[in-house]
Amino acid sequence: MPEKFDVIVVGAGPAGTACAYTCAKEGLKVLLIERGEYPGAKNVMGGILYRKQLEDIIPEFWEEAPLERPIVEQRYWMMDKESMVTMGYKGGEWAEKPYNNFSVLRAKFDQWFAQKAVQQGAVLINETVVKECIVKDGKVIGVRTDRPDGDVYADVVVLADGVNSLLGKQLGFHRELKPQEVALAVMEVMKLPEKTINERFGLEGNQGVSVEIFGDSTNGALGTAWLYTNKDSISIGVGITLSGLIKEKKKPYEQIEYVKNHPMIRPYIEGAESLEYLAHLIPEGGYNSIPKLAGHGVLLVGDAAHLVNGIHREGSNMAMASGKMAAETVILAKQAGDFSENMLDSYRTKIYDSFIGQDLKKYKDATHTFEENPQYFKEYIPLMNKAASKLFSIDGTSKKEKQKEIMKSFTSGRGKLGVVQDLYRAWKVMK
Known part of the structure; x- marks a missing residue:
């Protein structure tokens, strides 16, 4: 007879493993299925792990997890072709335990996290x-795998199979994604000596920095590039909406090479040796793209839920956080012996009431607004x-005259009214 579990989790990324760990810890019989050779083999993210949500699952995880560096500084670069305006924050409190967030390498971290779930059962x-x-x-009662006699059954199936969730589409939860609702991210891990990293980024000991880069790094298209410090390597990447790649007629590998060779970035990675190249789709639709989250015997978490x-x-x-909330819902359903959509729908309520739903709702129109108004990236960042x-050029011109020239440069293209409208539009979607 086929094996029967309390819950089957499809996908051993952060969402799926968080769900599997939490369920197993409470004594449920859990099957965690990963299509890769190992957890993390097919996963990629920018490389920053936020402490609070993992701490809620595994207290003091930083004492044993394979982390790279605690991030003590967040920098933002507004980049033109041969210049950049910089801003950021460096916090001494971030350099002390329990820290704020960390740089990680997914291949290492995901394996460790999945093994923690295994240790729980x-x-x-x-x-x-x-x-x-x-x-x-009408109820999901298990999954069919590519293994011989590969049907496995469970009371609940949790889908953590990524942004393009084929299983979610088969169930009718997902519609086809629009090009502006998904970004293609490419990232390269490049080896550099720890001493060199610290010198170039102004760091001490195991301190780390994360850099988010806007403007010319994406050729003015909607997206972001990034530069994160690991122990003895650097993660460099760029993510652009598929619609932006189509408009700019750019191939992903061309874009990351452009970023690596940009005069503002090249000095930070000079002499670095390429270790790994990764590519991944990322949901960018936000609040308006969240699919159905719960059905009879099934829940969606993480990227599969476009969170x-x-x-x-x-x-x-x-x-x-979504994996943990899904697990809590499954645990309650098990106690009640009820795996209906009505019971599992409390998970949807948890998501929308949490910081996840609140933050996504706050910025629900931002992606569409910036996508439809490319001047924010193409025009205003170069003007800045x-x-x-x-x-800042000391050339004998009075500061008053310079301010007039700067204001004129901002209004010459779109006019004063156009600039005011752009400022109001940006404020409205970000407030």
């Missing part, structure tokens, strides 16, 4: 593809750089 199966959910009388805050580049924290150059 979860069964992990790698290199296994779930082809479809098994549905009977990513593209404005603040938050995904792993929302993934783990030119304005800074003019203001």
Whole structure:
């Protein structure tokens, strides 16, 4: 007879593993299925892990998890072709335990996290593809895998199979994604000596820095590039909406090479040796793209539920929080012996009432607004750089005259009314 579990989790990324760990810890019989050779083999994220959500699952995880560096500084670069305006924050409190967040390498971290779930009693199966959910009388009762006699049954199936969730589509939870609702992120891990990293980024000991880069790094298209310090390597990447790649007629590998060779970035990675190249789709639609989250015997978590805050580049924290909330819902359903949509729908309420739903709702129109108004990236960031150059150049021109010239440069293209409208539009979607 086929094996029967309390819960099957499809996908051993942060969301799926958080769910599996939490369920197993409460004594449920859990199967965690991963299609990769090992957890993390097919996963990629920018490389920043946020502490709070994992701490809620595994207290003091930083004492044993394979973390790279605690991030003590967040920098933002508004980049033009040969210049950049910089801003950021460096916090001494971030350098002390329990820290704030960390740089990580997913191949290492995901394996560790999945093993923690195994230690709690979860069964992990790698290199296994779930082809479809098994549905009977409108209820999901298990999954069909690509293994011989690969049907496995459970009271609840949790889908953590990524942004393009084929299983979610088969169930009718997902519609086809629009090009502006998903970004293609490419990242390269490059080896550099720890001493060199510290010298170039102004760091001490194991301190780390994360850099978010806007403007010319994406050729003015909607997206972000990033530069994160690891122990003895650097993660460099760029993510652009598919619609932006189409408009700019750019291939992903061309874009990351452009970023690596940009005069503002090249000095930070000079002499670095490429270790790994990764590519991944990231949901960017936000609040308006969240699919149905619960059905009879099934829940969606993490990227499969499109729980990513593209404005603040938050995904792993929302993934783990959603996995934990899904697990809590499954545990209550098990206690009640009720796995109906009505019972499991309390998970949807948890999501929308949490920081996840509140933050995604706050920025629900931001992606669409910036997508439809490319001047924010294509025009205003270069103008910001030119304005800074003019203001900080000591050339005998009075500051009053410089301010007039700067204001004129901002209004010459779109007019004063156009600039005011742009400022109001941006404020409205970000407030």
